[in-house]
Amino acid sequence: MSSVVVTQDDVKQALAEIPFAKQLGIYPLLMGNELTLVLPYAPHIIGNPMLKALHGGAVGAFLETTAIVQLSLTGGKMPKPIGINIDYLRRGKPQDTFARATVARQGSRVANVRVKAWQENVRNPIAILHGNFLISKDKK
Secondary structure (H helix, E strand, C coil): CCCCCHHHHHHHHHHHHHHHHHHHHEEEEEEEEEEEEEEEHHHHHHEEECCCEEEEHHHHHHHHHHHHHHHHHHCCCEEEEEEEEEEEEECCCHHHHCEEEEEEEECEEEEEEEEEEEECCCEEEEEEEEEEECCCCCCC
């Protein structure tokens, strides 16, 4: 992450601009300058009731939200996805899910971001997003 100081209020303001964030109940965890978002477990995000697996759409929206929030903290307009690939690696269990974004490369117009989502152990991700986002340094 860059040397920009991130506050809880900055993250909450960015989350407030993303409709899915409120619907899913996503909230931030800040440890120093490291941002982790949390998707709290709720029965309405179960996609397969037989397996009690999280819905892939909810996990995908959570990953995309994490990338957008990470990019939006540097200022400018809300980033727009250009292309996203999500690798679903294992079943999301009915429990809280965590995600952290890494900006792999950021140019003046496009940023490449990777997001990892996990539950019990950060080394065992349930899904990974690779995405390119259109960014702008202009204010909203």
